[in-house]
Amino acid sequence: MNSDLANSKRRVAIIGGGITGLAAAHRLSEIDSTAEVTLFEAGNRVGGILETIRRDGYLIERSADMFTTKEPWALDLCRRVGLEDQLMNTNEAFRRAFVVFRGRLVPVPEGFTLMSPAKMWPVLRTPLLSGWGKARLAWERFVPTRHDRSDESLHDFAIRRLGREVYDRLVQPLIGGIYTADPTKLSMQAAMPEFVAMEQEWGNLTRGVREKATKTKREGTGARYGMFLGLRDGMESLIDAIVAHLPVDCVRLNSPVQCIRRHEHTWELTVEGEPDSCDFDALIVATRAPHAADLLRAIDGGLSQELTGIQYASAAVPVFGYRRDQITHPLDGFGFVVPFVEKRQILSGSFTSIKFPGRAPDDSVLFRVFIGGACQEELMSLSDEELYSIAERELAELLGIRGEPQIRELVRWNQAMPQYHLGHLDRVARIEQMASHLPAFALAGNAYRGVGIPFCVRSGELAAEAVCS
Numbered sequence: 431m432n433s434d435l436a437n438s439k440r441r442v443a444i445i446g447g448g449i450t451g452l453a454a455a456h457r458l459s460e461i462d463s464t465a466e467v468t469l470f471e472a473g474n475r476v477g478g479i480l481e482t483i484r485r486d487g488y489l490i491e492r493s494a495d496m497f498t499t500k501e502p503w504a505l506d507l508c509r510r511v512g513l514e515d516q517l518m519n520t521n522e523a524f525r526r527a528f529v530v531f532r533g534r535l536v537p538v539p540e541g542f543t544l545m546s547p548a549k550m551w552p553v554l555r556t557p558l559l560s561g562w563g564k565a566r567l568a569w570e571r572f573v574p575t576r577h578d579r580s581d582e583s584l585h586d587f588a589i590r591r592l593g594r595e596v597y598d599r600l601v602q603p604l605i606g607g608i609y610t611a612d613p614t615k616l617s618m619q620a621a622m623p624e625f626v627a628m629e630q631e632w633g634n635l636t637r638g639v640r641e642k643a644t645k646t647k648r649e650g651t652g653a654r655y656g657m658f659l660g661l662r663d664g665m666e667s668l669i670d671a672i673v674a675h676l677p678v679d680c681v682r683l684n685s686p687v688q689c690i691r692r693h694e695h696t697w698e699l700t701v702e703g704e705p706d707s708c709d710f711d712a713l714i715v716a717t718r719a720p721h722a723a724d725l726l727r728a729i730d731g732g733l734s735q736e737l738t739g740i741q742y743a744s745a746a747v748p749v750f751g752y753r754r755d756q757i758t759h760p761l762d763g764f765g766f767v768v769p770f771v772e773k774r775q776i777l778s779g780s781f782t783s784i785k786f787p788g789r790a791p792d793d794s795v796l797f798r799v800f801i802g803g804a805c806q807e808e809l810m811s812l813s814d815e816e817l818y819s820i821a822e823r824e825l826a827e828l829l830g831i832r833g834e835p836q837i838r839e840l841v842r843w844n845q846a847m848p849q850y851h852l853g854h855l856d857r858v859a860r861i862e863q864m865a866s867h868l869p870a871f872a873l874a875g876n877a878y879r880g881v882g883i884p885f886c887v888r889s890g891e892l893a894a895e896a897v898c899s
C-alpha cells in the first residue's frame with residue numbers, strides 16, 4: 431500500500447501494542463477522531479507485558495496486578511474506557527507487608543514508607559533493627575542535607591541518610607522488589623525523585639514524610655480509592671476495554687515492523703513478511719528501548735546508540751495455588767520481601783488472593799514468587815523445574831507449607847524491566863532532544879520516565895498529543 435498524499439486524514443502509525451501503545455492509540459482517537467491510526471503489534475495478542483489468565487478457579491496476573499493512584503493517569507484512563515465499576519481496592523483487613531528476618535517473617539513497621547518512618551513508635555518496637563540501627567534512623571533528621579545536585583544511587587542515598595542497617599533490612603528489599611535493580615546503580619533522581627525533593631525541601635526525610643502526611647490530611651485529598659488499585663477481572667480487562675474503544679481494524683496483530691524509512695513528508699514502515707510497505711504522516715514507537723534502537727538505527731545512529739544504553743533486567747515469576755489447610759502461616763499481610771543479606775534465592779513473595787480476595791477458590795490461596803532481577807540474573811538460566819523447586823522450598827520454609835501445590839505456572843520475563851541507572855535522566859534528556867528533531871515522531875514506553883502502568887499510560891498519551899500538535 432503506497433501513500434495517498436491527497437488524503438487529508440492524518441495517518442498515524444504506532445509500533446508496539448503494550449499498554450503504552452494502546453494508551454497512545456486511545457488518546458489519538460480522543461483528540462483527532464478523523465485520524466487513521468494503525469497499531470502494529472509483533473505478537474498474536476495486544477497487552478505486551480500485561481496478561482491475565484484463568485485456571486481452575488484461580489485468576490493469575492502474569493505481571494502487574496495493580497497500579498498506583500498517586501499518579502492519576504491509569505485511573506483516569508480506566509474511567510474513560512468505562513472500567514470504574516471494575517476497580518478494586520486492596521483488602522483493607524491485611525494492608526501490610528513482611529520482611530524476612532533471620533528466616534522468619536516480620537511485619538514492616540507501621541508507617542514505614544519505602545524510605546522513612548511516618549511514625550517512630552512502631553520502628554522502636556520492631557525486632558528488624560538493633561538498638562544501634564534504630565538510633566541511627568532517629569538521627570536521620572540531623573544528617574546534613576546534600577547540596578550537590580549530581581545523581582546518587584539508592585544504595586548511597588539510603589546509607590547516607592538512614593544508615594547501613596535500615597538500608598540492608600528495609601530499604602533494599604522494599605525498593606529492590608519494585609525495580610528488581612542493583613541498588614548501587616539505581617538512580618535516586620530517576621527512580622525515587624520524591625525522596626530527593628523531600629531532602630532538598632525539608633532538609634531530611636523524617637520531617638519531609640510528616641509534612642507530606644499533614645498536607646494530605648489538611649487538603650483532605652481523602653482518596654476515594656486506596657493508593658493501589660487492581661481490576662476485578664484482571665489487568666487484561668484494561669487492555670480489552672481500550673481496544674473496544676478503538677476504531678475497528680486499528681490493531682494489526684502478528685505484524686512485527688522490520689524497517690522504518692523517513693521520506694520528505696512521510697514515514698514508511700515495512701512489516702516482516704509483507705511485500706508492500708505503508709506510509710504514514712506520523713509515527714510513535716512504543717516498544718522496549720532495544721527494539722526502538724534497532725528500528726531507528728538507519729534513521730539516527732546517535733539516537734539508536736543512546737537507546738541501546740538503557741539496560742534491562744529479567745525475572746521469573748513462579749505462581750502457586752495451595753489449599754489453605756496446607757499452610758501454617760496466618761497470611762495476615764500482602765506478602766514479603768527478602769533482603770539480600772538473608773542470602774536466599776527469591777526476591778519476594780506475594781499472597782495474591784489475600785491482597786485481592788476472589789482470585790483463588792474459597793479454600794485455597796494464590797502465591798506469586800519473584801526470582802532473578804539485576805542482582806541474581808544467573809538464576810534465569812535455571813530450568814523451569816529448578817525455578818519451581820527453589821520457590822516451593824522457600825515458601826515451605828517461610829510459610830510452613832506442606833505438600834504439593836494444586837496448580838503451578840511459570841512466567842519468564844526476559845530483558846523486560848528497564849533499569850534506571852545513574853545518569854538515566856541525562857540520557858533520557860538527550861534521547862528526547864534527538865527525537866524532537868525527527869518530524870511527526872515520538873518515543874514512548876516504560877524505558878524513559880517511569881516504569882509503572884500510570885507512567886506508561888502518560889507516556890503514550892503525551893506521544894499522541896505530540897504527534898498531533
Ligand SMILES: Cc1cc2nc3c(=O)[nH]c(=O)nc-3n(C[C@H](O)[C@H](O)[C@H](O)COP(=O)(O)OP(=O)(O)OC[C@H]3O[C@@H](n4cnc5c(N)ncnc54)[C@H](O)[C@@H]3O)c2cc1C
Pocket residue numbers: 445446447448449450451470471472473477478479480492493494495496497498685686687688716717718721745747843846847874875876877881882883884886
Ligand atoms: C513481573 C512484572 C511485574 C510488574 N508489576 C507491576 C505492577 O504491579 N504495577 C505496575 O504499575 N507496573 C508493573 N510492572 C510494569 C508494567 O507492567 C510495564 O512497565 C508495562 O506493562 C510496560 O508496557 P509497555 O507497553 O511500555 O511495554 P510492553 O508491554 O513491553 O509492550 C511493548 C510491545 O511492543 C511490541 N513490539 C516490540 N517490537 C515490535 C516491532 N518491531 N513491531 C511491532 N511490535 C513490537 C512487543 O511485542 C510488545 O507487545 C511489572 C512488570 C513486570 C515485568
